[in-house]
Amino acid sequence: xxxxxxxxxxxxxxxxxxxxxxxxxxxxxxxxxxxxxxxxxxxxxxxxxxxxxxxxxxxxxxxxxxxxxxxxxxxxxxxxxxxxxxxxxxxxxxxxxxxxxxxxxxxxxxxxxxxxxxxxxxxxxxxxxxxxxxxxxxxxxxxxxxxxxxxxxxxxxxxxxxxxxxxxxxxxxxxxxxxxxxxxxxxxxxxxxxxxxxxxxxxxxxxxxxxxxxxxxxxxxxxxxxxxxxxxxxxxxxxxxxxxxxxxxxxxxxxxxxxxxxxxxxxxxxxxxxxxxxxxxxxxxxxxxxxxxxxxxxxxxxxxxxxxxxxxxxxxxxxxxxxxxxxxxxxxxxxxxxxxxxxxxxxxxxxx
Numbered sequence: 001x002x003x004x005x006x007x008x009x010x011x012x013x014x015x016x017x018x019x020x021x022x023x024x025x026x027x028x029x030x031x032x033x034x035x036x037x038x039x040x041x042x043x044x045x046x047x048x049x050x051x052x053x054x055x056x057x058x059x060x061x062x063x064x065x066x067x068x069x070x071x072x073x074x075x076x077x078x079x080x081x082x083x084x085x086x087x088x089x090x091x092x093x094x095x096x097x098x099x100x101x102x103x104x105x106x107x108x109x110x111x112x113x114x115x116x117x118x119x120x121x122x123x124x125x126x127x128x129x130x131x132x133x134x135x136x137x138x139x140x141x142x143x144x145x146x147x148x149x150x151x152x153x154x155x156x157x158x159x160x161x162x163x164x165x166x167x168x169x170x171x172x173x174x175x176x177x178x179x180x181x182x183x184x185x186x187x188x189x190x191x192x193x194x195x196x197x198x199x200x201x202x203x204x205x206x207x208x209x210x211x212x213x214x215x216x217x218x219x220x221x222x223x224x225x226x227x228x229x230x231x232x233x234x235x236x237x238x239x240x241x242x243x244x245x246x247x248x249x250x251x252x253x254x255x256x257x258x259x260x261x262x263x264x265x266x267x268x269x270x271x272x273x274x275x276x277x278x279x280x281x282x283x284x285x286x287x288x289x290x291x292x293x294x295x296x297x298x299x300x301x302x303x304x305x306x307x308x309x310x311x312x313x314x315x316x317x318x319x320x321x322x323x324x325x326x327x328x329x330x331x332x333x334x335x336x337x338x339x340x341x342x343x344x345x346x347x348x349x350x351x352x
Contacts, residue, residue, distance in 0.1 A: 059276065059308075060195045060216040064131035066140035070168050075122035079115065086110045087163070093120045096165035102153060125165040131217045134160060134192025135184070141168050142178035145192045156293055156339055157222065159203075160196035186252075186297050187340055189274045189287060194219045206271040206311040214309025220273060223291030227269045230348050231314055233298060233334055234258050234265060234321065242344040252342035253297065253335030260302060260330045264319040266312045267296045267336075267349075275304045282333055283324025288312065299333030300324050 073094045080089070086106070090097035101110050103121040112118070126137060138145035147169050149158065160166070195217055197203065203221035204214060214220065233256070240255035270288035273295070279285050284301030302322025312318055323330045336345045 058216060059193065059274070059278065060131065061133040061135035061139070061193065063216040064133065064136060064195065066126075066129075066132050066136040068126075068140040070124045070126040070141070072124045073120070073122055076120045078118045078120050080112045080118065082114045084112060084114070086112060089118065090165060091163075094125060094165070095120045095123070096125050096152075096167055098152065098164070099123065099125075099167055124168045124170055126168050128160050128162055128164045128166060128196045130162050130198065131195045132160065133195055134158065135188055137166060137168075138181050138188075138192065142173040142181050143169050144177065144181055145188050149191060154191075157194075158191040159194065159219070162196050162198045164196070183280075184278050186279060186282075186287065186335065186337075189279070190289075190295055190337065191340060193274060204309065206309050208311045210306065210310060212309070213307065218309070220271065220309055222271055222273070222289040223269070226290045226292040226294050228314065229350070230267045230296075230336070230345075231265070232349050232352075233267050233296075234262050234332055236262070236332070238346070239329075239331065242342070242346065252337075253333055254345050256332045256334060258321040258330060258332050260320075260322050262321040262332075263317040264298050264301060264321055264332060266314055266316045266318050267334075268294070268314045270296070270312055272306045272308050272310045272312060272318070275307050277324070279325075281326040283327065284319065284322060285325075286318050288318070293339045295335075295337040297333070297335035297337070299335075300327040300331055 071094050076093070078089060078093055086097045086100060089112070090100060093100075097110070099121050100106070100118060103119045106112070126141070128137075134145050134148065138148055148154075148166060151169050152167050194203075197219050201219075204218040205221050207214070236256040236258040238254050239257045240251060242251060242254055244250050264286075266288060268288075268290045270290040272286060273289045274285065274287040277284055279299070282297075282299030284299070284304055286298045286301065286304060286306060288296045288298075290296065298319055300322055301319035302324060303320040304318075305320065306312060306318045321330060321332050325333075327333070334345055336343045336348055
């Protein structure tokens with residue numbers, strides 16, 4: 001579904017297509033009623049919207065649903081034939097090439113020799129198709145994406161490739177776990193939000209133009225290196241700090257009090273990895289990737305001024321502050337992450 005719909009497709013055909021996908025695509029979460037529509041082609045879902053948003057406005061995990069057709073493979077052994085590659089062996093046995101490499105202690109570039117006997121690990125393997133995301137795969141099987149990351153030993157940048165076989169955790173799935181698979185958090189988007197790439201395909205470079213819309217099917221190239229130091233996203237009092245709270249819960253960022261309508265600034269040069277409202281407790285949300293594994297997160301916005309795939313500069317206005325999501329006052333939720341690990345922003349931002 002990477003291409004744009006033709007202008008000539010009628011409304012009835014569009015509704016019919018969306019209705020057919022209804023069994024695969026979950027109902028979109030309702031946006032907070034206080035969350036106003038941003039000015040740049042982005043319209044957050046509303047209770048009376050249904051699926052009126054166009055595919056280009058939806059995230060990749062909704063545009064490309066996944067069929068849970070994983071193949072269950074028994075443990076076996078395989079004797080390498082002349083001309084075999086690890087991928088060819090995976091295709092022949094139905095196991096994952098990465099899983100075979102781990103089971104046999106193979107290291108890059110994963111060379112195998114004729115006559116070599118390999119152990120083929122058992123498991124339930126999902127074949128990754130074009131455009132599929134980690135989030136959509138997790139939803140299809142009703143398991144948490146972080147469990148799939150762990151069992152497959154996936155590492156940054158968590159890129160899925162077409163033809164890759166992903167090991168799906170086995171065992172029965174409880175109703176609670178299946179429901180949790182449909183509740184997005186920041187880590188899901190950072191590690192499982194990008195569509196799979198073809199074997200020799202490169203990610204799409206970001207654009208500084210706010211009018212260029214990156215198709216959901218296009219995987220996003222993030223910066224390789226962080227440029228310069230981080231800056232405060234806005235001026236205001238820190239009203240909640242990083243770490244465990246009074247009730248034992250852990251807070252992964254800080255909250256900065258700010259009047260509604262305050263410009264929210266990019267903390268460093270980067271590219272927009274996400275702009276939307278699907279993380280319910282954070283309302284209007286922007287996620288930026290900066291290179292060297294750094295990510296910043298900006299929540300509770302009342303307006304989003306950027307879109308996925310857009311390159312931004314340090315100090316550029318990316319959103320307008322608000323009290324969306326579960327905010328109990330006008331504030332900015334601000335996170336910093338190094339890889340998957342939340343980092344205390346106060347240790348990275350300049351002292352005031």
